[in-house]
Amino acid sequence: MAMVAVAILAAGRGTRMKSDLPKVLHQLGGRSLVERVLDNADLINPLRRLVIVGYRGEFVQESLSERSGLEFVEQPQQLGTGHAIQQLLPHLKGFEGDLLVLNGDVPLLRPQTLQQLLKTHQDHSNAATILTAQVPNPKGYGRVFCDGNNLLTQIVEDRDCSQAQKQNRRVNAGIYCFRWSDLSEVLPKLTSRNEQQEYYLTDAVNYLNPVMTVDVEDYQEILGINDRKQLATAYNILQTRIKDDWMAQGVTLIDPDSITIDDTVQLQPDVVIEPQTHLRGNTTIQTRSHIGPGSLIENSHIGENTTVLFSVVKDSIVKSGSTIGPYAHLKGHAEVGSNCRIGNFVELKNTTIGDQTNVAHLSYLGDATIGTKANIGGGTITANYDGVKKHRTVIGDRSKTGVNNSLIAPLVIGEDVTIAAGSTISEDLPNDCLAIARARQVVKLGWRLKSKE
Ligand code: UD1
Ligand code: CA
Secondary structure, eight states, X not given: OOOEEEEEEEOOOOGGGOSSSOGGGSEETTEEHHHHHHHHHHTTOOSEEEEEEOTTHHHHHHHTTTSSSEEXXXXXXXXXXXXXXXXXXXXXXXXOSEEEEEXXXXXXOOHHHHHHHHHHXXXXXXXXXXXXXXXXXXXXXXXXXXXXXXXXXXEEOGGGOOHHHHTOOXXXXXXXXXXXXXXXXXXXXXXXXXTTOOOOHHHHHHHOSSEEEEEOSSGGGGXXXXXXXXXXXXXXXXXXXXXXXXXXXXXXXXXXXGOEEOTTOEEOTTOEEOSSOEEESSOEEOTTOEEOSXXXXXXXXXXXXXXXXXXXXXXXXXXXXXXXXXXXXXESSOEEOTTOEXXXXXXXXXXXXXXXXXXXXXXXXXXXXXXXXXXXXXXXXXXXXXXXXXXXXXXXXXXXXXXXXXXXXXXXXXXXXXXXXXXXXXXOBOSSOEEOOSOOOOOOTTOOOOOOO
């Protein structure tokens, strides 16, 4: 394979988004448009990756700062797609390979499609090969005219089309492969003599020969995002792809339309996802677990055979055989062991729960470490914050707190401890003890409220 450089067009503002944010930074299922395009580009292992930035370019650059090996090329004024690619001339001087041009606002392309485009380009030694699609509604796209051998005769922008040309439903996806030595010859010849007074990359294509077209099978792949409605449509397309994929891999989705799953999520066969459940970010769910209805799992790991019912789990780990919810909230690196029960209205923050421990009702455990086989009574609350700093609470194996216990941190409670209901515990407790910290009940026999009669 010849050497490939990738250029991503990402300089436009995206006026129709009606946003301060550059268009390519809008999020689609947890990743920005440009990140999605870059992830796709990475799969073909390009030699160089150039991102053409303009509108709030530094901001775009900053948003990609965690990726290595990107070259940012500034297009100070956005005078058209051809003008954008002209900015590459000094950077790719003497480059001998092919240039793959991707649109920063076309996020749904499949990697296989790019591979096919490259292969056709290289197998036929074309000067350029362009990706096209037959779309039901071609409005807004450049129209592509070919002969019977998929050789291009002409591309005409929508606004420059005659009524007759507008009937053509084969459109330019805005994705191209160029032999750079040929393209770099014609780029300086572009003019802005057209309806938009822009330098069109499509004009460069019109100057080259031979140019072949490759039709994408699934036209949804080339959907460009120009407004919020198209962003929503793209999200739905992406969701359908992801969910169809997981079902094919043995995951049960009950009422898939009400479920959303980011493409960064990993599921195992025989996982069941119930309605109104949302799986986001870097989440993994192991086999036979049952999530939902009504749950949100984000950046979390759920072990085998665990259930999560009407609950929120963020940045946390739940091991196997546990039940979470209904109405539990795990966050801030909570870690629940195996065979635990975390029940109704329980919040866990930065807390570790040992195996076979139950926290069944109405508790808040923050910054705590709980041992194995412990039982946290209903209404047990860690007072982990003194108004300035957070402090830890440690509870040993097999200990039992009573209902409505207040545990004033920092606090260490030993193993096999029992605490009486209603106690406020502010001092450490040794192993094997009973602690009672509440006022004694007073009973006044024969006492009655004096009535007014
Ligand atoms: C372009 C194509 C059109 C194609 C369509 C597919 C041209 C002249 N037309 O039209 O044939 O059907 O894409 O989506 O190329 N950009 C820059 N700098 C600029 C102008 C644009 O970086 O000066 C970037 C934009 O940020 C965007 C991309 O290039 O990511 C496409 O630009 P846009 O203005 O949306 O082109 P279209 O009119 O959609
Ligand atoms: Ca566009």
